[in-house]
Amino acid sequence: MSAVGDILQTIKEKAEGALAKKAAFGPDVDLSRFYECSPQERIESLDEVSSQLKEAALYAGVELENPGAGTYLQVDRSAVYERVLKPFEGKLEIMSVRRALEVYPEIVSKYWWKLIPVDTDKYTAFAELCFTEGYFIRVFAHQKVDIPLQACLLISEKSRVQSVHNVVILEEGAEANIITGCASVKGSEEGVHIGVSEFYLERGSRLTFTMIHNWGEQFHVRPRTAIRMEDDAFYSSTYVLMKPVASLQTFPQAFLEGENANAQFQSIIFAKGHSHIDIGSTLLLKAAGCRGNSISRVCAVDQAEVYTRGRLISYHDDTQAHLECKGILFSPGAKIISIPELEVHGAPKARLSHEAAVGPLEEETINYLRARGLKKEEALSLLTRGFLSIDIPGIPSLLKTYIEEIIKVTSRDIM
Amino acid sequence: MLHVENLKVTVEDRLVLDGVTLEVREGEVHVLLGPNGVGKTTLLMAIMGVPGYRIVSGRLFFNGEDITNLDMEERAKKGIGIAFQKMPPVRGISLRTMGEIILRTHGVDDLSLLENAAHRLDCFYLLSREVGVGFSGGEAKRAEIFQLLLQRPLFSMVDEPESGVDLDNIALVGKALKELFEREQVRTKRRSGLVITHTGYILDYLNADQGHVLMNGRIVCSGNPRDLFEDIRTKGYNECLRCER
Numbered sequence: 249m250s251a252v253g254d255i256l257q258t259i260k261e262k263a264e265g266a267l268a269k270k271a272a273f274g275p276d277v278d279l280s281r282f283y284e285c286s287p288q289e290r291i292e293s294l295d296e297v298s299s300q301l302k303e304a305a306l307y308a309g310v311e312l313e314n315p316g317a318g319t320y321l322q323v324d325r326s327a328v329y330e331r332v333l334k335p336f337e338g339k340l341e342i343m344s345v346r347r348a349l350e351v352y353p354e355i356v357s358k359y360w361w362k363l364i365p366v367d368t369d370k371y372t373a374f375a376e377l378c379f380t381e382g383y384f385i386r387v388f389a390h391q392k393v394d395i396p397l398q399a400c401l402l403i404s405e406k407s408r409v410q411s412v413h414n415v416v417i418l419e420e421g422a423e424a425n426i427i428t429g430c431a432s433v434k435g436s437e438e439g440v441h442i443g444v445s446e447f448y449l450e451r452g453s454r455l456t457f458t459m460i461h462n463w464g465e466q467f468h469v470r471p472r473t474a475i476r477m478e479d480d481a482f483y484s485s486t487y488v489l490m491k492p493v494a495s496l497q498t499f500p501q502a503f504l505e506g507e508n509a510n511a512q513f514q515s516i517i518f519a520k521g522h523s524h525i526d527i528g529s530t531l532l533l534k535a536a537g538c539r540g541n542s543i544s545r546v547c548a549v550d551q552a553e554v555y556t557r558g559r560l561i562s563y564h565d566d567t568q569a570h571l572e573c574k575g576i577l578f579s580p581g582a583k584i585i586s587i588p589e590l591e592v593h594g595a596p597k598a599r600l601s602h603e604a605a606v607g608p609l610e611e612e613t614i615n616y617l618r619a620r621g622l623k624k625e626e627a628l629s630l631l632t633r634g635f636l637s638i639d640i641p642g643i644p645s646l647l648k649t650y651i652e653e654i655i656k657v658t659s660r661d662i663m
Numbered sequence: 664m665l666h667v668e669n670l671k672v673t674v675e676d677r678l679v680l681d682g683v684t685l686e687v688r689e690g691e692v693h694v695l696l697g698p699n700g701v702g703k704t705t706l707l708m709a710i711m712g713v714p715g716y717r718i719v720s721g722r723l724f725f726n727g728e729d730i731t732n733l734d735m736e737e738r739a740k741k742g743i744g745i746a747f748q749k750m751p752p753v754r755g756i757s758l759r760t761m762g763e764i765i766l767r768t769h770g771v772d773d774l775s776l777l778e779n780a781a782h783r784l785d786c787f788y789l790l791s792r793e794v795g796v797g798f799s800g801g802e803a804k805r806a807e808i809f810q811l812l813l814q815r816p817l818f819s820m821v822d823e824p825e826s827g828v829d830l831d832n833i834a835l836v837g838k839a840l841k842e843l844f845e846r847e848q849v850r851t852k853r854r855s856g857l858v859i860t861h862t863g864y865i866l867d868y869l870n871a872d873q874g875h876v877l878m879n880g881r882i883v884c885s886g887n888p889r890d891l892f893e894d895i896r897t898k899g900y901n902e903c904l905r906c907e908r
Contacts (some may be wrong), residue, residue, distance in 0.1 A: 613752070618734070619744070620810065621740050621768040622712075622736060622767050622768060631754075634753065
């Protein structure tokens with residue numbers, strides 16, 4: 249067996265050993281109740297995408313009518329469309345990860361399960377053993393891709409598990425914005441989405457990553473994400489969830505290994521219905537000058553239950569990071585549980601801080617807006633939108649406007 | 664324009680206003696004087712309809728219509744506005760957004776009015792900031808009056824426009840209030856208001872028509888605002904009580 253074959257065999261064996269391993273957080277999902285996704289036919293043009301799929305993509309923030317610098321579309325278990333716009337050919341590549349493994353077998357030894365242990369839990373194990381594609385994006389050294397790249401992962405069938413594995417590499421000095429939208433086409437059906445994502449940010453690269461989820465009320469979602477950052481790398485991640493989901497649990501890890509690496513996490517959550525959401529991020533600050541922020545804004549209504557976690561870990565004196573969890577409860581049946589953790593290992597000059605606040609919208613502020621002529625419902629909607637709008641550093645203004653528009657549209661019918 | 668009839672108001676079950684009667688006619692500006700804690704702000708809040716200020720008896724009429732039981736936003740739409748004494752922080756909403764909302768809510772599409780008003784009140788640099796977040800005393804007052812200028816209420820209430828404001832800012836605020844109340848117009852004055860003042864500085868700009876002293880939950884004295892203020896300055900508020908007797 250080849251060296252790559254040996255590695256893959258070892259990975260597989262590890263995965264098999266973890267198939268019954270429950271995740272550290274979030275409700276356990278019995279994956280045996282679900283079927284594998286079916287294959288779908290490839291398309292040559294986005295014009296061939298049905299209006300139903302386009303609409304689902306749009307609600308997850310991906311405008312297929314208006315392709316990005318590169319576009320990846322996956323439906324169920326198949327990568328149905330991958331394309332790089334002409335002006336960006338030679339600057340980046342975007343393809344299904346299965347094809348990337350064929351074209352670049354060295355991915356296995358350099359990037360495959362290198363940041364996330366395959367035996368982390370049953371979901372990572374399942375993603376390996378019942379692997380249903382995912383995307384591979386590489387931006388070549390010193391290329392600045394100013395138009396966002398789009399990746400869209402859709403599930404069109406009932407009671408399926410989609411388990412993707414994504415690999416993103418920004419070579420030295422590269423810059424890119426990626427929007428990933430994930431959605432179920434038939435919103436009310438049950439299903440599971442497992443998404444393993446490994447990001448490699450080389451020296452001086454900059455990535456703004458926006459992920460918008462639009463699943464159904466009976467969907468279980470388990471993203472598993474990790475980022476390795478070299479010297480002067482910058483990573484900004486914005487996660488937006490505005491629709492109900494059965495359960496979502498994710499706890500991405502950023503390894504700030506190079507000097508002056510800077511990671512920013514923002515989560516904007518509007519939890520409705522019976523959603524069980526467990527979300528957070530871990531920043532491991534390992535070198536001089538590393539900086540980071542982890543900020544979450546959570547609104548919870550109905551019977552929704554939200555855990556917001558944050559973990560800052562410093563291993564170097566010259567590091568600084570801040571954790572901020574703010575939440576508003578709109579219903580007596582809803583819950584928000586904020587769990588901040590700060591750890592300093594042998595670095596007495598490291599500066600880590602956290603701020604958490606959970607409470608209602610102030611009556612005084614609502615009345616202030618009503619005195620200007622706004623109805624109470626309008627005031628609540630406006631304040632909620634204001635609360636969820638985070639000032640995101642390093643994000644292009646176009647993308648900022650775009651996120652604000654999503655919040656605006658989806659929070660319109662909050663009350 | 665505004666008729667307050669024997670108004671009794673409780674706040675957290677405590678009777679604060681005990682039968683206030685007041686008439687402000689079209690084009691008139693009245694000032695309200697009184698020591699701390701007598702219910703001046705409560706009167707403004709009750710006229711605006713702010714929840715928590717409960718009218719237990721009496722009536723409020725605006726342009727002949729009984730508004731006693733209207734919600735505050737309905738009162739605002741009918742032409743009543745207020746500049747609060749304290750501006751709450753409104754996170755996530757910039758002063759520009761707030762201004763645009765006010766204009767649209769009141770049927771104005773010309774957004775250039777916003778920047779013009781901001782320039783006049785030296786608020787332009789505040790437009791991109793969240794309303795009330797980290798504002799100094801002067802900035803908060805100017806931002807409040809700025810919003811009233813956009814709203815253009817027929818009847819504006821201003822709660823202590825001078826408090827926490829330096830003399831330069833008082834001049835700015837004073838000029839803006841003069842514009843708000845159309846004080847420089849002689850025959851065409853239509854807008855009216857009620858202004859709470861402690862220091863009386865604002866009287867230099869307003870040329871108010873009437874003054875009232877509120878004590879023990881009632882108006883105990885009314886008259887020329889400058890005369891009233893001068894009497895209070897020399898003899899104190901206790902004289903008002905004695906005078907009432």
